[in-house]
Amino acid sequence: MRLDFSYPPRHGSGEVSVPDTVRCPTCRRVGPWAGNPHRPFCSQRCKLADLGNWASERYRIAAERVPVDEEESEE
Numbered sequence: 001m002r003l004d005f006s007y008p009p010r011h012g013s014g015e016v017s018v019p020d021t022v023r024c025p026t027c028r029r030v031g032p033w034a035g036n037p038h039r040p041f042c043s044q045r046c047k048l049a050d051l052g053n054w055a056s057e058r059y060r061i062a063a064e065r066v067p068v069d070e071e072e073s074e075e
């Protein structure tokens with residue numbers, strides 16, 4: 001049986017491990033976590049880009065969403 005001290009188990013509930021680096025959801029670039037005001041994004045540009053994508057996606061879905069409450073009845 002090995003004891004891997006460098007690889008602690010993640011079963012501990014309530015223990016939040018702060019990563020050293022974070023992967024930007026927008027450009028997939030790995031940047032530092034500490035001292036990054038835009039985390040999990042690498043920069044404000046990616047942060048705004050992600051928010052823009054989310055907003056446009058939301059608007060697009062809202063635009064395509066038509067009320068189909070009583071459309072099921074064929075006769």
Ligand SMILES: [Zn+2]
Nearest residue numbers: 024027042046
């Ligand atoms: Zn980025």
